[in-house]
Amino acid sequence: MTDQTEQASTPATDPVAPHDWGPFGRPLFEDPGARALARVGVVDIGSNSVRLVVFDGAARSPAYFYNEKIMCALGAGLSESGTLNPSGRKRALAALIRFKHLADGMNLPELTLVATAAVRDASDGADFCADVLRETGLRIWVIDGREEARLSAQGVLLGWPGAYGLVCDIGGSSMELAEISGGRVGRRETSQLGPLKLVDVKGGKKGRREHIAAVMDQLQEAMGIQRDRLFLVGGSWRAIARIDMYRRNYPLHVLHEYRMTPKGVAKTVAFIAKSDPEELRNACGISAQRMGLVPLAAEVLSRLVRTFKPKDIAVSSYGIREGLLYEQMPQRLRDRDPLIESCRFAEAKDARLPGFGRTLYEFIMPLFKSAPVQRKRLIKAACLLHDVSWRAHPDYRAEVCFDNATRANLGGLKHSERIFLGLALLHRYSNKSEGTPFENLYEMLDEKTRLQAEILGKAMRFGAMFWMQKDADRGEFRWYPQKKQLELHLSPAVVPLYGEVAEARLASLAGSLGAELTVKTRRRTPRASEDIGASEGTT
16 A cells, blocks of 8 residues: 555646635545545454444545444454454454445445454464455455554544644554654554553553553654654544543543643543543443553553653544545645535535635635634635535524534544634524523633634625625625724625615624724726726715
Protein backbone atom coordinates (compact mmCIF):
# COMPACT_ATOMS: atom_id res chain seq x y z
CA MET A 1 0.00 0.00 0.00
CA THR A 2 1.92 2.94 -1.31
CA ASP A 3 1.30 6.25 -3.02
CA GLN A 4 2.47 4.89 -6.40
CA THR A 5 -1.04 4.96 -7.89
CA GLU A 6 -1.54 8.63 -7.12
CA GLN A 7 -0.48 10.08 -10.46
CA ALA A 8 -2.37 7.47 -12.41
CA SER A 9 -5.58 8.23 -10.54
CA THR A 10 -5.33 12.01 -10.80
CA PRO A 11 -7.87 13.33 -13.33
CA ALA A 12 -7.03 15.97 -15.88
CA THR A 13 -6.95 19.61 -14.85
CA ASP A 14 -10.40 20.88 -13.97
CA PRO A 15 -11.67 22.86 -16.99
CA VAL A 16 -13.92 25.06 -14.84
CA ALA A 17 -12.23 28.25 -13.64
CA PRO A 18 -12.04 28.45 -9.81
CA HIS A 19 -13.77 31.86 -9.75
CA ASP A 20 -16.86 30.26 -11.22
CA TRP A 21 -17.34 28.50 -7.89
CA GLY A 22 -16.30 31.24 -5.52
CA PRO A 23 -13.29 31.33 -3.22
CA PHE A 24 -13.41 27.63 -2.31
CA GLY A 25 -13.33 26.26 -5.84
CA ARG A 26 -15.44 23.69 -7.59
CA PRO A 27 -16.86 20.88 -5.38
CA LEU A 28 -14.83 17.83 -6.31
CA PHE A 29 -17.58 15.32 -5.51
CA GLU A 30 -19.18 16.38 -8.81
CA ASP A 31 -16.13 15.05 -10.64
CA PRO A 32 -16.69 11.43 -11.81
CA GLY A 33 -13.16 10.53 -10.72
CA ALA A 34 -13.88 11.70 -7.18
CA ARG A 35 -17.35 10.21 -7.06
CA ALA A 36 -15.85 6.76 -7.68
CA LEU A 37 -14.55 6.83 -4.12
CA ALA A 38 -18.09 6.64 -2.73
CA ARG A 39 -19.31 3.54 -0.89
CA VAL A 40 -15.91 2.17 0.15
CA GLY A 41 -15.78 -0.74 2.63
CA VAL A 42 -12.84 -1.28 5.00
CA VAL A 43 -12.34 -3.91 7.71
CA ASP A 44 -9.77 -3.36 10.45
CA ILE A 45 -8.76 -6.60 12.22
CA GLY A 46 -7.07 -5.44 15.39
CA SER A 47 -5.80 -7.16 18.50
CA ASN A 48 -8.86 -6.15 20.46
CA SER A 49 -11.66 -5.55 17.94
CA VAL A 50 -12.76 -6.28 14.39
CA ARG A 51 -14.61 -3.39 12.72
CA LEU A 52 -16.36 -2.84 9.41
CA VAL A 53 -16.73 0.73 8.16
CA VAL A 54 -18.46 1.68 4.92
CA PHE A 55 -17.79 5.23 3.76
CA ASP A 56 -20.09 7.21 1.51
CA GLY A 57 -20.88 10.82 0.67
CA ALA A 58 -18.50 13.64 -0.22
CA ALA A 59 -15.27 12.08 -1.45
CA ARG A 60 -13.00 14.35 0.65
CA SER A 61 -15.04 14.07 3.84
CA PRO A 62 -17.13 10.90 3.64
CA ALA A 63 -19.80 9.96 6.13
CA TYR A 64 -19.97 6.63 7.92
CA PHE A 65 -22.63 4.86 5.90
CA TYR A 66 -22.23 1.76 8.08
CA ASN A 67 -20.10 1.11 11.15
CA GLU A 68 -20.03 -2.10 13.21
CA LYS A 69 -17.48 -3.32 15.75
CA ILE A 70 -17.08 -6.74 17.40
CA MET A 71 -14.81 -7.01 20.45
CA CYS A 72 -12.94 -10.25 19.73
CA ALA A 73 -9.70 -9.90 21.76
CA LEU A 74 -7.70 -11.82 19.16
CA GLY A 75 -4.49 -10.79 20.90
CA ALA A 76 -5.45 -11.82 24.43
CA GLY A 77 -2.80 -14.17 25.86
CA LEU A 78 -0.64 -13.89 22.74
CA SER A 79 2.55 -13.13 24.70
CA GLU A 80 2.30 -16.42 26.61
CA SER A 81 0.83 -18.76 24.00
CA GLY A 82 2.23 -17.27 20.80
CA THR A 83 -1.12 -17.92 19.12
CA LEU A 84 -4.35 -16.07 18.60
CA ASN A 85 -6.96 -16.30 21.34
CA PRO A 86 -9.03 -19.40 20.27
CA SER A 87 -12.40 -17.96 21.27
CA GLY A 88 -11.47 -14.60 19.75
CA ARG A 89 -10.47 -16.32 16.53
CA LYS A 90 -13.90 -17.97 16.26
CA ARG A 91 -15.66 -14.68 16.97
CA ALA A 92 -13.52 -12.83 14.43
CA LEU A 93 -14.23 -15.40 11.70
CA ALA A 94 -17.96 -15.24 12.43
CA ALA A 95 -17.80 -11.42 12.29
CA LEU A 96 -16.00 -11.48 8.94
CA ILE A 97 -18.55 -13.89 7.47
CA ARG A 98 -21.27 -11.48 8.58
CA PHE A 99 -19.40 -8.49 7.17
CA LYS A 100 -19.03 -10.25 3.80
CA HIS A 101 -22.80 -10.81 3.63
CA LEU A 102 -23.43 -7.17 4.58
CA ALA A 103 -21.03 -5.98 1.89
CA ASP A 104 -22.78 -8.12 -0.71
CA GLY A 105 -26.13 -6.69 0.39
CA MET A 106 -24.78 -3.15 -0.03
CA ASN A 107 -23.38 -4.01 -3.47
CA LEU A 108 -19.89 -2.96 -2.46
CA PRO A 109 -17.38 -3.58 -5.25
CA GLU A 110 -14.93 -5.07 -2.75
CA LEU A 111 -13.86 -5.03 0.88
CA THR A 112 -10.36 -4.08 1.98
CA LEU A 113 -9.26 -6.11 5.02
CA VAL A 114 -6.23 -5.08 7.04
CA ALA A 115 -4.83 -6.99 10.03
CA THR A 116 -2.37 -5.53 12.52
CA ALA A 117 -0.27 -6.67 15.50
CA ALA A 118 -2.12 -9.77 16.72
CA VAL A 119 -2.34 -11.50 13.34
CA ARG A 120 1.17 -10.50 12.26
CA ASP A 121 2.74 -11.69 15.55
CA ALA A 122 0.80 -14.92 16.08
CA SER A 123 2.27 -18.21 14.85
CA ASP A 124 -1.17 -19.16 13.54
CA GLY A 125 -1.85 -15.79 11.93
CA ALA A 126 -1.35 -17.19 8.43
CA ASP A 127 -3.73 -20.07 9.23
CA PHE A 128 -6.37 -17.58 10.34
CA CYS A 129 -5.99 -15.63 7.09
CA ALA A 130 -6.35 -18.88 5.13
CA ASP A 131 -9.55 -19.74 7.05
CA VAL A 132 -11.01 -16.34 6.24
CA LEU A 133 -10.12 -16.67 2.56
CA ARG A 134 -11.70 -20.12 2.38
CA GLU A 135 -14.90 -19.15 4.22
CA THR A 136 -15.46 -15.72 2.71
CA GLY A 137 -13.26 -15.31 -0.35
CA LEU A 138 -11.77 -12.22 1.32
CA ARG A 139 -8.00 -11.70 1.36
CA ILE A 140 -6.46 -10.14 4.47
CA TRP A 141 -3.54 -7.76 4.11
CA VAL A 142 -1.26 -8.18 7.14
CA ILE A 143 0.72 -4.98 7.61
CA ASP A 144 3.82 -4.38 9.71
CA GLY A 145 4.06 -1.81 12.47
CA ARG A 146 5.63 0.93 10.36
CA GLU A 147 2.92 0.59 7.73
CA GLU A 148 0.30 0.66 10.48
CA ALA A 149 1.85 3.91 11.73
CA ARG A 150 1.76 5.39 8.23
CA LEU A 151 -1.89 4.53 7.63
CA SER A 152 -2.93 5.88 11.04
CA ALA A 153 -1.09 9.12 10.30
CA GLN A 154 -2.85 9.36 6.94
CA GLY A 155 -6.15 8.96 8.78
CA VAL A 156 -5.26 12.00 10.85
CA LEU A 157 -4.41 13.91 7.67
CA LEU A 158 -7.87 13.08 6.32
CA GLY A 159 -9.35 15.18 9.12
CA TRP A 160 -6.54 17.73 9.49
CA PRO A 161 -5.08 18.65 6.07
CA GLY A 162 -1.60 20.07 6.51
CA ALA A 163 -1.43 19.01 10.17
CA TYR A 164 1.90 18.77 11.94
CA GLY A 165 2.89 16.91 15.09
CA LEU A 166 3.17 13.37 16.43
CA VAL A 167 0.51 10.71 15.81
CA CYS A 168 0.24 7.97 18.42
CA ASP A 169 -1.97 4.98 17.60
CA ILE A 170 -2.52 2.46 20.38
CA GLY A 171 -4.07 -0.92 19.70
CA GLY A 172 -4.45 -4.00 21.85
CA SER A 173 -0.96 -5.39 21.22
CA SER A 174 1.09 -2.48 19.86
CA MET A 175 1.58 1.26 19.86
CA GLU A 176 2.79 3.18 16.83
CA LEU A 177 4.25 6.67 16.42
CA ALA A 178 4.39 8.69 13.22
CA GLU A 179 5.58 12.20 12.49
CA ILE A 180 3.42 14.41 10.25
CA SER A 181 4.45 17.74 8.79
CA GLY A 182 3.13 19.75 5.86
CA GLY A 183 0.55 17.11 5.05
CA ARG A 184 3.09 14.29 4.78
CA VAL A 185 4.14 11.36 6.96
CA GLY A 186 7.75 11.34 8.16
CA ARG A 187 9.52 9.13 10.68
CA ARG A 188 7.63 6.11 12.00
CA GLU A 189 8.21 3.64 14.82
CA THR A 190 6.34 0.73 16.37
CA SER A 191 6.45 -0.83 19.83
CA GLN A 192 4.76 -3.51 21.90
CA LEU A 193 3.18 -1.08 24.35
CA GLY A 194 -0.36 -2.24 23.70
CA PRO A 195 -2.34 -2.98 26.88
CA LEU A 196 -2.79 -6.68 26.05
CA LYS A 197 1.01 -7.07 25.93
CA LEU A 198 1.55 -5.10 29.14
CA VAL A 199 -0.62 -7.54 31.08
CA ASP A 200 2.18 -10.10 30.81
CA VAL A 201 5.09 -7.86 31.88
CA LYS A 202 6.84 -9.27 34.97
CA GLY A 203 7.37 -7.36 38.20
CA GLY A 204 3.89 -5.98 38.82
CA LYS A 205 3.13 -2.29 38.55
CA LYS A 206 6.73 -1.25 39.22
CA GLY A 207 8.12 -3.62 36.61
CA ARG A 208 5.53 -2.45 34.12
CA ARG A 209 6.36 1.21 34.66
CA GLU A 210 10.07 0.53 34.21
CA HIS A 211 9.34 -1.38 31.01
CA ILE A 212 7.13 1.40 29.64
CA ALA A 213 9.77 4.03 30.50
CA ALA A 214 12.56 2.05 28.81
CA VAL A 215 10.58 1.49 25.60
CA MET A 216 9.43 5.13 25.54
CA ASP A 217 13.04 6.32 25.83
CA GLN A 218 13.93 4.17 22.81
CA LEU A 219 11.03 5.66 20.86
CA GLN A 220 12.10 9.18 21.73
CA GLU A 221 15.65 8.48 20.57
CA ALA A 222 14.28 7.21 17.24
CA MET A 223 11.67 9.94 16.73
CA GLY A 224 13.67 12.91 18.00
CA ILE A 225 12.17 16.00 19.60
CA GLN A 226 8.41 16.20 19.09
CA ARG A 227 7.05 19.26 20.89
CA ASP A 228 4.14 20.08 18.60
CA ARG A 229 0.63 18.66 18.80
CA LEU A 230 0.10 15.06 19.89
CA PHE A 231 -2.70 13.29 17.98
CA LEU A 232 -4.19 10.30 19.80
CA VAL A 233 -5.65 7.46 17.70
CA GLY A 234 -7.20 4.29 19.06
CA GLY A 235 -10.04 2.98 21.22
CA SER A 236 -8.15 3.09 24.51
CA TRP A 237 -7.20 6.74 23.97
CA ARG A 238 -10.81 7.59 23.13
CA ALA A 239 -11.98 5.86 26.32
CA ILE A 240 -9.53 7.97 28.34
CA ALA A 241 -10.81 11.07 26.56
CA ARG A 242 -14.38 10.15 27.59
CA ILE A 243 -13.22 9.93 31.19
CA ASP A 244 -11.44 13.29 30.86
CA MET A 245 -14.71 14.82 29.63
CA TYR A 246 -16.54 13.26 32.57
CA ARG A 247 -13.97 14.54 35.08
CA ARG A 248 -14.17 18.06 33.64
CA ASN A 249 -17.96 18.01 33.15
CA TYR A 250 -17.25 18.99 29.54
CA PRO A 251 -20.52 19.79 27.75
CA LEU A 252 -19.88 18.70 24.13
CA HIS A 253 -19.53 14.92 23.94
CA VAL A 254 -17.79 14.74 20.56
CA LEU A 255 -14.48 12.88 20.68
CA HIS A 256 -13.02 13.98 17.36
CA GLU A 257 -10.93 17.15 17.84
CA TYR A 258 -11.39 17.00 21.62
CA ARG A 259 -8.42 18.75 23.21
CA MET A 260 -6.53 17.89 26.38
CA THR A 261 -3.55 19.49 28.06
CA PRO A 262 -0.54 17.67 29.55
CA LYS A 263 -1.65 18.79 33.02
CA GLY A 264 -5.19 17.63 32.29
CA VAL A 265 -3.92 14.20 31.24
CA ALA A 266 -2.00 13.88 34.52
CA LYS A 267 -5.16 14.70 36.47
CA THR A 268 -7.24 12.21 34.50
CA VAL A 269 -4.67 9.42 34.93
CA ALA A 270 -4.78 10.03 38.69
CA PHE A 271 -8.59 10.14 38.56
CA ILE A 272 -8.68 6.74 36.82
CA ALA A 273 -6.33 5.24 39.38
CA LYS A 274 -8.48 6.24 42.36
CA SER A 275 -11.93 5.59 40.78
CA ASP A 276 -14.02 2.44 40.88
CA PRO A 277 -13.69 0.96 37.35
CA GLU A 278 -17.29 -0.26 37.20
CA GLU A 279 -18.74 3.08 38.26
CA LEU A 280 -16.47 4.89 35.80
CA ARG A 281 -17.41 2.51 33.00
CA ASN A 282 -21.14 3.05 33.54
CA ALA A 283 -20.78 6.81 33.89
CA CYS A 284 -18.76 7.17 30.67
CA GLY A 285 -20.44 4.52 28.51
CA ILE A 286 -17.32 2.39 28.04
CA SER A 287 -17.56 -1.36 27.33
CA ALA A 288 -16.35 -3.79 30.01
CA GLN A 289 -13.63 -5.18 27.74
CA ARG A 290 -12.33 -1.73 26.89
CA MET A 291 -12.48 -0.57 30.50
CA GLY A 292 -10.27 -3.48 31.51
CA LEU A 293 -7.50 -2.04 29.33
CA VAL A 294 -7.92 1.62 30.31
CA PRO A 295 -5.71 1.64 33.46
CA LEU A 296 -2.83 0.09 31.49
CA ALA A 297 -3.31 2.52 28.59
CA ALA A 298 -3.40 5.40 31.09
CA GLU A 299 0.07 4.40 32.35
CA VAL A 300 1.35 4.48 28.77
CA LEU A 301 -0.26 7.86 28.04
CA SER A 302 1.18 9.36 31.21
CA ARG A 303 4.69 8.34 30.20
CA LEU A 304 4.14 9.34 26.56
CA VAL A 305 3.21 12.90 27.54
CA ARG A 306 6.07 13.18 30.04
CA THR A 307 8.55 11.92 27.44
CA PHE A 308 7.57 13.96 24.37
CA LYS A 309 6.16 17.05 26.14
CA PRO A 310 3.63 18.08 23.46
CA LYS A 311 2.26 21.61 23.44
CA ASP A 312 -1.29 20.25 23.29
CA ILE A 313 -3.16 17.00 22.69
CA ALA A 314 -5.96 16.28 20.20
CA VAL A 315 -8.09 13.16 19.96
CA SER A 316 -8.64 11.78 16.46
CA SER A 317 -11.53 9.49 15.63
CA TYR A 318 -9.80 8.88 12.31
CA GLY A 319 -7.16 6.16 12.05
CA ILE A 320 -6.20 3.19 9.90
CA ARG A 321 -9.59 2.85 8.22
CA GLU A 322 -9.64 6.50 7.22
CA GLY A 323 -5.98 6.21 6.24
CA LEU A 324 -6.89 3.49 3.77
CA LEU A 325 -9.48 5.82 2.25
CA TYR A 326 -6.95 8.66 2.11
CA GLU A 327 -4.61 6.25 0.30
CA GLN A 328 -7.02 6.13 -2.65
CA MET A 329 -7.29 9.90 -3.04
CA PRO A 330 -5.39 11.84 -5.70
CA GLN A 331 -3.31 14.64 -4.23
CA ARG A 332 -5.62 17.37 -5.49
CA LEU A 333 -8.44 15.80 -3.52
CA ARG A 334 -6.29 15.44 -0.40
CA ASP A 335 -5.52 19.14 -0.56
CA ARG A 336 -9.18 20.17 -0.39
CA ASP A 337 -10.92 21.38 2.76
CA PRO A 338 -12.92 18.44 4.21
CA LEU A 339 -15.40 20.80 5.90
CA ILE A 340 -16.30 22.69 2.74
CA GLU A 341 -16.52 19.56 0.60
CA SER A 342 -18.81 17.91 3.14
CA CYS A 343 -21.04 20.99 3.36
CA ARG A 344 -21.23 21.23 -0.43
CA PHE A 345 -22.32 17.60 -0.59
CA ALA A 346 -24.97 18.18 2.08
CA GLU A 347 -26.31 21.20 0.16
CA ALA A 348 -26.46 19.27 -3.11
CA LYS A 349 -28.28 16.39 -1.43
CA ASP A 350 -30.67 18.16 0.96
CA ALA A 351 -31.13 21.86 0.17
CA ARG A 352 -34.22 23.11 -1.64
CA LEU A 353 -32.14 25.23 -4.00
CA PRO A 354 -28.69 23.65 -4.37
CA GLY A 355 -26.11 26.27 -5.29
CA PHE A 356 -27.85 29.10 -3.45
CA GLY A 357 -25.34 28.82 -0.61
CA ARG A 358 -22.63 30.37 -2.74
CA THR A 359 -24.96 33.20 -3.75
CA LEU A 360 -25.90 33.81 -0.12
CA TYR A 361 -22.22 33.83 0.88
CA GLU A 362 -21.40 36.49 -1.72
CA PHE A 363 -24.42 38.59 -0.68
CA ILE A 364 -23.60 38.73 3.03
CA MET A 365 -19.79 38.87 2.85
CA PRO A 366 -19.61 42.71 2.87
CA LEU A 367 -20.62 42.41 6.54
CA PHE A 368 -17.52 40.29 7.24
CA LYS A 369 -14.83 41.84 5.06
CA SER A 370 -12.34 42.08 7.93
CA ALA A 371 -12.96 38.55 9.23
CA PRO A 372 -9.88 36.29 9.37
CA VAL A 373 -9.56 33.43 6.90
CA GLN A 374 -10.66 30.77 9.38
CA ARG A 375 -13.82 32.73 10.17
CA LYS A 376 -14.62 33.20 6.48
CA ARG A 377 -14.29 29.44 6.10
CA LEU A 378 -16.98 28.95 8.76
CA ILE A 379 -19.19 31.57 7.10
CA LYS A 380 -18.93 29.65 3.83
CA ALA A 381 -19.82 26.39 5.61
CA ALA A 382 -22.82 28.04 7.29
CA CYS A 383 -24.13 29.40 3.99
CA LEU A 384 -23.86 25.96 2.39
CA LEU A 385 -25.74 24.38 5.31
CA HIS A 386 -28.27 27.16 5.84
CA ASP A 387 -31.16 25.29 4.20
CA VAL A 388 -30.35 21.58 4.59
CA SER A 389 -32.66 21.15 7.61
CA TRP A 390 -35.78 22.56 5.98
CA ARG A 391 -37.65 19.26 6.38
CA ALA A 392 -37.59 19.56 10.18
CA HIS A 393 -40.71 20.83 11.94
CA PRO A 394 -40.67 24.66 11.91
CA ASP A 395 -40.83 24.77 15.72
CA TYR A 396 -37.62 22.74 15.97
CA ARG A 397 -35.57 23.75 12.94
CA ALA A 398 -33.29 26.03 14.94
CA GLU A 399 -32.51 23.28 17.45
CA VAL A 400 -32.05 20.67 14.71
CA CYS A 401 -29.58 22.95 12.93
CA PHE A 402 -27.56 23.49 16.08
CA ASP A 403 -27.56 19.81 16.98
CA ASN A 404 -26.50 18.77 13.48
CA ALA A 405 -23.65 21.26 13.29
CA THR A 406 -22.23 20.42 16.70
CA ARG A 407 -22.52 16.63 16.51
CA ALA A 408 -22.43 15.76 12.79
CA ASN A 409 -19.54 13.99 11.10
CA LEU A 410 -17.83 17.15 9.86
CA GLY A 411 -14.06 17.07 9.53
CA GLY A 412 -11.67 19.93 10.12
CA LEU A 413 -13.63 21.58 12.95
CA LYS A 414 -12.47 22.46 16.43
CA HIS A 415 -15.14 22.18 19.11
CA SER A 416 -15.40 25.96 19.45
CA GLU A 417 -15.90 26.17 15.68
CA ARG A 418 -18.69 23.60 15.88
CA ILE A 419 -20.45 25.77 18.44
CA PHE A 420 -19.98 28.90 16.31
CA LEU A 421 -21.39 27.12 13.25
CA GLY A 422 -24.28 25.68 15.25
CA LEU A 423 -25.17 29.03 16.81
CA ALA A 424 -25.10 30.78 13.41
CA LEU A 425 -27.43 28.16 11.92
CA LEU A 426 -29.70 28.39 14.96
CA HIS A 427 -30.06 32.14 14.34
CA ARG A 428 -30.78 31.37 10.69
CA TYR A 429 -34.18 30.20 11.92
CA SER A 430 -34.59 32.05 15.22
CA ASN A 431 -33.90 35.57 16.46
CA LYS A 432 -33.30 34.29 19.97
CA SER A 433 -30.99 31.58 21.28
CA GLU A 434 -32.44 31.44 24.79
CA GLY A 435 -34.61 28.57 25.93
CA THR A 436 -32.86 25.78 24.02
CA PRO A 437 -31.34 22.62 25.55
CA PHE A 438 -27.91 23.79 24.33
CA GLU A 439 -27.37 26.94 26.37
CA ASN A 440 -24.56 25.36 28.39
CA LEU A 441 -22.62 24.95 25.13
CA TYR A 442 -22.79 28.64 24.28
CA GLU A 443 -20.35 29.34 27.10
CA MET A 444 -17.60 27.68 25.05
CA LEU A 445 -17.54 30.92 23.02
CA ASP A 446 -16.72 34.37 24.34
CA GLU A 447 -19.38 37.08 24.13
CA LYS A 448 -17.87 38.73 21.04
CA THR A 449 -17.78 35.45 19.11
CA ARG A 450 -21.35 34.62 20.10
CA LEU A 451 -22.43 37.99 18.74
CA GLN A 452 -20.61 37.32 15.45
CA ALA A 453 -22.46 33.99 15.14
CA GLU A 454 -25.76 35.78 15.79
CA ILE A 455 -24.99 38.41 13.13
CA LEU A 456 -24.08 35.69 10.64
CA GLY A 457 -27.27 33.77 11.37
CA LYS A 458 -29.47 36.85 11.02
CA ALA A 459 -27.72 37.86 7.80
CA MET A 460 -28.47 34.42 6.35
CA ARG A 461 -32.04 34.63 7.66
CA PHE A 462 -32.53 37.88 5.78
CA GLY A 463 -30.64 36.85 2.64
CA ALA A 464 -32.73 33.68 2.35
CA MET A 465 -35.77 35.90 1.70
CA PHE A 466 -34.43 36.71 -1.78
CA TRP A 467 -34.89 33.26 -3.24
CA MET A 468 -34.45 33.83 -6.96
CA GLN A 469 -32.38 32.49 -9.81
CA LYS A 470 -28.86 31.86 -8.58
CA ASP A 471 -27.29 34.52 -10.80
CA ALA A 472 -29.96 37.20 -10.32
CA ASP A 473 -28.89 40.69 -9.24
CA ARG A 474 -30.12 41.14 -5.67
CA GLY A 475 -28.23 44.27 -4.84
CA GLU A 476 -25.62 44.58 -2.13
CA PHE A 477 -24.80 45.41 1.48
CA ARG A 478 -22.49 48.26 2.39
CA TRP A 479 -21.26 48.16 5.95
CA TYR A 480 -19.28 50.94 7.63
CA PRO A 481 -18.28 49.47 11.01
CA GLN A 482 -16.53 52.59 12.32
CA LYS A 483 -19.60 54.73 11.67
CA LYS A 484 -21.99 51.87 12.54
CA GLN A 485 -23.89 52.48 9.33
CA LEU A 486 -25.50 49.68 7.34
CA GLU A 487 -26.79 50.31 3.84
CA LEU A 488 -28.77 47.90 1.70
CA HIS A 489 -28.85 48.71 -2.00
CA LEU A 490 -31.67 46.70 -3.64
CA SER A 491 -31.86 45.98 -7.35
CA PRO A 492 -35.24 46.71 -9.06
CA ALA A 493 -35.76 42.96 -9.60
CA VAL A 494 -35.63 42.22 -5.89
CA VAL A 495 -37.83 45.08 -4.60
CA PRO A 496 -41.07 43.04 -4.85
CA LEU A 497 -39.52 40.48 -2.49
CA TYR A 498 -38.71 43.11 0.14
CA GLY A 499 -41.90 42.73 2.16
CA GLU A 500 -42.83 43.01 5.84
CA VAL A 501 -41.04 39.88 6.97
CA ALA A 502 -37.86 40.76 5.09
CA GLU A 503 -37.99 44.27 6.55
CA ALA A 504 -38.35 42.91 10.07
CA ARG A 505 -35.44 40.48 9.58
CA LEU A 506 -33.23 43.27 8.25
CA ALA A 507 -34.11 45.45 11.25
CA SER A 508 -33.15 42.57 13.56
CA LEU A 509 -29.80 42.22 11.79
CA ALA A 510 -29.16 45.95 12.10
CA GLY A 511 -30.03 45.74 15.77
CA SER A 512 -27.44 43.02 16.38
CA LEU A 513 -24.86 45.11 14.51
CA GLY A 514 -25.84 48.16 16.56
CA ALA A 515 -26.16 49.95 13.23
CA GLU A 516 -28.13 52.81 11.73
CA LEU A 517 -29.96 51.34 8.74
CA THR A 518 -30.57 52.83 5.30
CA VAL A 519 -32.30 51.01 2.44
CA LYS A 520 -31.84 52.25 -1.12
CA THR A 521 -33.25 51.09 -4.43
CA ARG A 522 -31.44 51.35 -7.74
CA ARG A 523 -33.49 53.22 -10.36
CA ARG A 524 -32.08 50.98 -13.07
CA THR A 525 -29.59 48.16 -13.38
CA PRO A 526 -26.22 49.74 -14.17
CA ARG A 527 -23.68 48.51 -16.66
CA ALA A 528 -20.56 46.98 -15.10
CA SER A 529 -18.57 50.15 -15.85
CA GLU A 530 -21.04 52.53 -14.21
CA ASP A 531 -20.91 53.92 -10.68
CA ILE A 532 -24.06 52.51 -9.13
CA GLY A 533 -23.87 55.10 -6.38
CA ALA A 534 -24.88 57.75 -8.90
CA SER A 535 -28.06 55.98 -9.93
CA GLU A 536 -29.80 55.30 -6.67
CA GLY A 537 -32.64 56.70 -4.66
CA THR A 538 -33.52 56.25 -1.01
CA THR A 539 -36.67 54.34 -0.05
